[in-house]
Amino acid sequence: xxxxxxxxxxxxxxxxxxxxxxxxxxxxxxxxxxxxxxxxxxxxxxxxxxxxxxxxxxxxxxxxxxxxxxxxxxxxxxxxxxxxxxxxxxxxxxxxxxxxxxxxxxxxxxxxxxxxxxxxxxxxxxxxxxxxxxxxxxxxxxxxxxxxxxxxxxxxxxxxxxxxxxxxxxxxxxxx
Numbered sequence: 001x002x003x004x005x006x007x008x009x010x011x012x013x014x015x016x017x018x019x020x021x022x023x024x025x026x027x028x029x030x031x032x033x034x035x036x037x038x039x040x041x042x043x044x045x046x047x048x049x050x051x052x053x054x055x056x057x058x059x060x061x062x063x064x065x066x067x068x069x070x071x072x073x074x075x076x077x078x079x080x081x082x083x084x085x086x087x088x089x090x091x092x093x094x095x096x097x098x099x100x101x102x103x104x105x106x107x108x109x110x111x112x113x114x115x116x117x118x119x120x121x122x123x124x125x126x127x128x129x130x131x132x133x134x135x136x137x138x139x140x141x142x143x144x145x146x147x148x149x150x151x152x153x154x155x156x157x158x159x160x161x162x163x164x165x166x167x168x169x170x171x172x173x174x175x176x
Contacts, residue, residue, distance in 0.1 A: 001169050010164035018157050022150075027140040032118045032147050033154025039114045040158030050159045056111020057151040060097060063112070064119030065135065065144035067093040072132050119147045 015034075022030040036057050043049040043056075070089050071077070077085040097116060100106040122143050123130045134141040140149075 001171070003165070003169055006165040006168035007161070009168060010161045014157055014161045014164070018154070027146065028153065029118075029122065029146060029150040032122070032150035033157060035114050035118055036151035036154030037158040037161070039111050039151075040155050040162070043108055043111060045158070045162045047159075050155055052108040053111050053155040053158070054152055055105050056108045057115035057118075057155065058148045059100070059106050060112035060115025060117075061119045061144050061147045061151065062115075063093050063097045064116040064147075065142075067116075068119070068123055068130065068143065069132065069135050072130070072135070115147065115151060118151060119143045122147055 018033060018037075019030055022028050022033065036053055039057060040049050040053045043052045067089050070093075071082075071086050074085075076088075079085075080088070094113075094116065097106075097112045098109055100112070101109050106112060128134075129141060129143060135143060138145070140146045
């Protein structure tokens with residue numbers, strides 16, 4: 001079986017399973033999982049990509065989470081205006097995210113950006129989530145916890161889809 005056909009089957013079936021799982025469980029984010037799944041393939045689609053995706057996504061989400069806490073907890077928005085204060089915090093934390101690429105574990109910058117962006121997407125597009133109480137809670141209302149968990153699951157689905165696709169290719173090409 002051709003690689004694209006094998007991946008079409010494995011990704012399609014597993015995307016259906018993931019969607020069912022995420023909707024049945026509730027609280028976890030299928031869209032964040034799909035971002036991590038895409039990141040897995042973007043970073044190479046192999047075992048190293050799984051590690052780089054998980055570490056990068058979780059680190060990026062952590063940095064985004066810290067940025068959100070600083071924006072809310074440090075009262076400079078009243079003085080500078082929220083857009084200016086948020087821009088300063090985002091600029092500094094994104095610079096930290098990129099500079100951390102000097103550490104091998106954090107060297108895949110796009111993976112970190114995916115996690116950072118997913119954290120802010122959750123916070124800014126989910127009514128009522130952008131509060132210090134939610135950010136500091138040990139629940140799925142905490143942007144870091146829900147985004148990181150969803151992205152780790154998505155990266156694992158990516159790895160499983162690549163492994164299943166490779167198995168389908170071998171099965172078709174094996175001698176009879």
